[in-house]
Amino acid sequence: MSGNSPPRGHIENVHGDSQFAEALRSAIRSSGLSLDRIQARLRARGTPVSIAALSYWQSGKRQPERNDSLTALAELETILKLPAGSLLALLPPPRPRGKQAAPPEPPVTETVRFERDVLLGLLTALGAPDALDQEQQLTLVGLHDRCRVGGDGGQQSITTRAVFEARTDGQDRWLLIYNSDDPSAGPPTLTTVRNCHLGRQQVDTGNGLMVAELLFDQPIRRGDTYLIEYELANAGPPYPTCNRTHWREFRRPIREYLLEVHFNSANIPARCQQFAKQTGHKHPRMRNLSLDTRCSVHAVAIDFGPGLFGIEWE
Template identity: 65%
Template sequence: MAGGTADGTGPEGARTAFASALRAAITGSGLSLDRIQARLRARGATVSVTALSYWQSGKRQPERPGSLSAVRVLEEILDVPAGSLLGLLPPPRPRGATRRDRQGEEPLTFTRETLQPLLDRVGAPDALDQQHQLKLVGLHDRCEIAADGGQRKITSRAVFQAGADGQDRWLLVYAQDDAASVPQVHAVRNCRVGRTETDDTHGILVAELLFDRPIDRGETHLIEYSLTNAGPPYPECRATHYREFRRPVREYLLEIHFAPDAVPARCWQYSRGGDTTPSRRRLRLDSTGGVHAVAMDFGPGIFGISWE
C-alpha cells in the first residue's frame, strides 16, 4: 500500500492496539458488556459477552466474517469513527496453508453459504475453488456519495490479463451494506452484462460481465461498468467504501467524491489481510470535494476509505 503507516510492529502489536482501542471505546460509552451485546443482537449481530470480554482483553480477536461484521456495528454503537476499530485488526491467523496459496478461501464480507446459491444460478458453481485464468492487473473505483450521505453510484475500470486462451468474461460479486436494495449494473464500454442474480436479503449482486471479444494468453482487456443505486434517499454505506481482494492486484485506485452537502470532516484509508500489517493513514480532500488512495501489489485482503 502506497504511503501507509502501520499500527503496531506486527500481528501481536496490532492485536494489542485493537484491544486497547475497543476497551477505551467501551469505557467511554458507559455501556456494560451485557447492554452492548443486547444492542448488537437488536441489529442482527450475534456476539457473546464472553467474546466481547476476550476481544477487549486481547485474549482473542475477531476473525470470522460474522465477527468482522459485528465490529462494524460495534463502531456505531460505541460512537467511534467507522473503520477506527476494524482498521486496527491484524490479518487473520493462517489455518493450514497460507491465505495466498489456499483455494476455496472463505470470503471476508459474507459467508460461502450465502454466496454459493447465487454462483450456482449464474452457472459458476466452482468460482470460489477453481484456478482462475484471468488476472486482474489494475482496478479504478470511483464512488459517488450523495447529499444525504448515501452511495449514489460506483464507476469501475478494470484491466485483465489472460493466463489461457479464450477468456471472455469476468464474474462481479458486489455486497451492499444496506441490504434493503441492490444496485443496477450497467456496461459502459468493452463489455456487456450477462446473467445476473441478486440476494435481496443480504444485499448481494452477482453478475457476468461478458467481454466484447475473447482474449488469449498474455493479452489484456479493459472494461468499464457502473453500479447505480435508486434514490434519494440513497442506500446507507456506513461512511466507508472498500474492496475485498481474494487474489493479488498490481494496482488499485479508489476515489470517493462527495456532494457539497456531504463533504466530511476527516477521511482515512485503511487496509488489512494477507501478509501485510493492518494500517491507517489520514487523507486530505482535494479541491473538487474528493479524496483518493492507491494500493500497489496488494492482496489478498481489504482496502478502503472511511470518513466522518
C-alpha cells in the same frame, strides 16, 4: 440521560450459562449502535466479522472461538467502550468438536460481508458453483473505483474500470460479486459502459448480494490485456446507506488499485482515512487523507493483497 441501561464502559452483572451473550447484548443496546455500524467499525479496524456472526454471538447460539474472532472481540470491547478483556473473561470454554459439536460460526476470512454458503448458492444458480475455488484464468492487473456519495451521505453510484491479463486463450468474461451495505434499498442498476455486455445475473435481495457475468466483446488470448468499464447506480435520493466507507476485498494480489470517493458539497466529511489490511496481519495500516478542491479523496494500493483496502470517513 436516564433509563435502565448501564453507562457506556461498563457491563451489567449477569449470571447463568449465557453470561457472555447477555453482556454483549446489553453493551450493544447501551452503545446505541446498530450491528451494521459495529460491523463497519470492526472492518475498518482490520478485524472483519459478519453481521450474522455478531447476531449469533449476542443471541448465545454461537461464540467466538477462532483466533481471528478473539482478536475481533478485543476490538469490539473498544468500540463498545468496555474495559479491555471484560467480554473475553465471560466466554465459556470452547464448545466440543466432532459429531455432537454445534455448527461453526460464520466464516470471516473467506468473505467479509456474508456467509460463504449464501454466495455459493448464487454462484450455483448462475452456473458457476466452483468460481471461488477454481484456478483463475484472468489476472486482475489494475482496478479503478470511483464512488459517488450523495448529499444525504448515501452511496449514489460506483463506476469501475478493470484491466485483465489472460493466462490462457479464449477468456471472454469476468464474474462480478457485489454486496450492498443496505439490502433494504434493493439492488443497484448494473450498466456496462465499454468493451463488455451483461450476461447471466443472480440477486439475493435479503442479503444485498449480486453476482453477474460481464461478457467481453471478443475473447482474448494468453498474454493479452483487456479493459472493461461498468457502473452500479442506486435509486435515490434517499440513497442506500454505505456506513461511511467504501472498500474492496481482494482474494488474490493486484498490481494497482485506485479508489476515489467524491462527496456532495452538501455533505463534506470532517475526516477521511485510508485503511489497508493484508490477510494474516492483525491490524490495518491507517493513513489520513485530504480532500481536494472538487470534494474528492483518493487512495492507491500497489502490489496489494490478499486483504482489504478502502476509505472511511466521518
